[in-house]
């Protein structure tokens with residue numbers, strides 16, 4: 001062996017060492033890369049878990065807010081009729097009873113077979129015409145064709161007084177000749193086993209238009225749970241005729257029967273009639289409308305002939 005080369009690593013040995021160094025550098029690098037990858041993966045998994053937990057929490061909060069457990073009427077179905085009986089509250093005992101009319105059978109029903117979608121469209125155009133004359137500054141406007149009350153800004157005006165004879169240019173005789181009241185009255189009477197002639201239209205019976213504009217006055221706060229018999233006094237049977245479609249015309253705005261742990265919704269659909277006895281067995285509210293415009297009519301019936309009103313007419 002040449003002395004000069006003693007002690008020097010052979011090419012092979014050097015190469016091996018270089019490879020070893022390279023490998024150890026690589027293995028340090030790859031271990032670091034692996035650690036980095038694991039850290040990234042853990043971070044992504046952690047973020048994913050957090051997002052899933054947040055979504056669950058949000059869903060829980062929103063779900064708890066609505067507490068909806070059952071849908072009495074889906075927007076997409078066409079119901080010939082659905083009726084759920086519920087025990088009557090004692091609310092009717094503190095009012096004068098009218099035999100054969102005051103509720104002894106209580107409950108709630110929905111039908112899509114009483115008012116056609118075409119009728120609903122015509123009625124909606126009356127609501128649109130009337131409400132276009134005014135409208136609340138907040139999200140909820142009403143038009144009561146019987147009393148003439150119309151939301152304007154933060155108040156109400158009397159449509160008939162305010163517009164006088166011009167009203168005849170706005171509404172046609174035909175607008176007032178729709179026999180919606182009569183059809184709804186028959187459906188309500190039939191469902192509750194009372195005679196239609198014992199029911200009388202009562203006030204307020206009104207069109208409502210709701211959008212997502214922020215409330216300005218208490219009149220705009222339509223979303224609070226309430227009992228119609230308490231709120232309106234004369235009501236024995238409440239009916240609602242919907243004039244627009246949930247999720248096509250507006251979002252939010254479902255009707256909710258409020259019960260402990262078992263809320264039930266009615267999803268509005270043009271032509272859908274929802275009706276129920278007006279006592280606290282049917283505590284209810286309307287969800288806030290998030291987008292679009294929701295049109296409906298509240299048509300109320302009383303058993304007390306003294307509290308009855310005539311059908312709206314051009315006065």
Ligand SMILES: O=C(O)CCC(=O)C(=O)O
Nearest residue numbers: 208228240255286296298
């Ligand atoms: O428009 C609705 O769905 C409900 C209205 C209501 O509760 C009422 O007018 O008392």
Ligand SMILES: [Fe+2]
Nearest residue numbers: 226227228284
């Ligand atoms: Fe109500």
